[in-house]
Amino acid sequence: MKGKVTEIGINKKVVPARIREARVSRGYSLADLSELLGVTSQAISQYELGNSAPSMVVLMKMVDILRFPLNFFLKPKENINPNYVDSAVYFRSMKSTPKKLKEAYKYRVHWADEIHHYLKKYIDFPPIDIPQFDDFNEIDFVLIEELALKLRSYWGIPKVPIDNMVELLQDKGFIICRLVLGNKKVDAFSQYYNNVPYIILGSDKSAVRSRFDLAHELGHLILHSHIDQESIVKKEILDKIEDEADCFAGAFLLPSNSFSQEVMSTSLEHFVFLKRRWKVSISAMIKRCERLNLLTDSQIRYLNAQMTKKQYWRNEPLDDAIAFEQPYLFKQAFELLIDNDIVTSDEILNELGYNKEEIDSLCFIPKDLLERKRKTKKLTLKHDTN
Incomplete structure (x- = not known):
């Protein structure tokens, strides 16, 4: 019967959409999971459509194989606002990213949104503060330079290096997560989801390259929210928007009205000095100089040759010296709830329905944050014993 679901005690039912979510997020095809569960692909498809229900034995196998708590499969998908149109998911290095991997990682945005939705019941997060620029259909590099400067002006950023990109964007309502992506084909990705801008960063890059990833994803969210998911997979469109996002990142981090005045030498030592000040990679600064015509073609070739000679393309000076900028909003929110005895860590884990390691990542x-236990109140002696 259509819509049939497995009963788990009183008023507890498996949510069919959660079965597909668990499977896809782990990178399994129907055939993959079929082999692991010992049921047919058609049976799993019917579970996901809600046309039939897995037995308790099969369900418990799913819990074990897909590494989700039982409560995850019982959790309704209830925080989707039909009035919001979600943007495409923008993957850095998307050209070489396998489709199965992209589909798996997309759910990380959904999970971040569910965690955000849960925490908002108790915590006031910074409001979203992104300017509405005039509609633009044709994007060129002149427009990108203009928009980057306008955004800096709107956010009150002076003509100096941005000290902390994570802090800046979180203060403007962005939700930023950082994952050990474990795959060199994915650097970062972003999406407007439920009208909230989400950026997911990898944890395996230098601090300056991670800052550039943040600015790149900001560029996508500012410039490309009108592009749908079907269009973004077309090579000519993908190549174009990736170049535009890179251009925006350079213009935002290294504004033309100030950075250009500080480029006074073609020595790599000078660019190391600029890297410490602007917290942008030497390779990105060379590209920016080329874009702004600050150096001649021969000077650019010389710098690129020096980068190759010194093997700086992968590991630059100061890569280990400049500190990572870590997201902290979710950490602060969980600490407020637990330290003030609003909810316990066990209640958080039960409500969210993800395994602890997933939430930690x-x-x-910190790994011990959701292990904190409510302090036991100690008995005290009465002051008056008469």
């Missing part, structure tokens, strides 16, 4: 929180 996605929210970039």
Whole structure:
């Protein structure tokens, strides 16, 4: 019967959409999971459509194989606002990213949104503060330079290096997560989801390259929210928007009205000095100089040759010296709830329905944070014993 679901005690039912979510997020095809569960692909498809229900034995196998708590499969998908149109998911290095991997990682945005939705019941997060620029259909590099400067002006950023990109964007309502992506084909990705801008960063890059990833994803969210998911997979469109996002990142981090005045030498030592000040990689600064015509073609070739000679393309000076900028909003929110005895860590885990390691990773929180137990109140002696 259509819509049939497995009963788990009183008023507890498996949510069919959660079965597909668990499977896809782990990178399994129907055939993959079929082999692991010992049921047919058609049976799993019917579970996901809600046309039939897995037995308790099969369900418990799913819990074990897909590494989700039982409560995850019982959790309704209830925080989707039909009035919001979600943007495409923008993957850095998307050209070489396998489709199965992209589909798996997309759910990390959904999970971040569910965690955000849960925490908002108790915590006031910074409001979203992104300017509405005039509609633009044709994007060129002149427009990108203009928009980057306008955004800096709107946010009150002076003509100096941005000290902390994570802090800046979180203060403007962005939700930033950092994951050990474990795959060199994915650097970062972003999406407007439920009208909230989400950026997921990898944890395996230098601090300056991670800052550039943040600015790149900001560029996508500012410039490309009108592009749908079907269009973004077309090579000519993908190549174009990736170049535009890179251009925006350079213009935002290294504004033309100030950075250009500081480029006074073609020595790599000078660019190391600029890297310490602007917290942008030498390779990105060379590209920016080329874009702004600050150096001649021969000077650019010389710098690129020096980068190759010194093997700086992968590991630059100061890569280990400049500190990572870590997301902290979710960490602060969980600490407020637990330290003030609003909810316990066990209640948080039960309500969210993800395994603890998943939450630790996605929210970039210490491993012991969701292990904290409510302090037992000690008995005290009465002052008056008469």
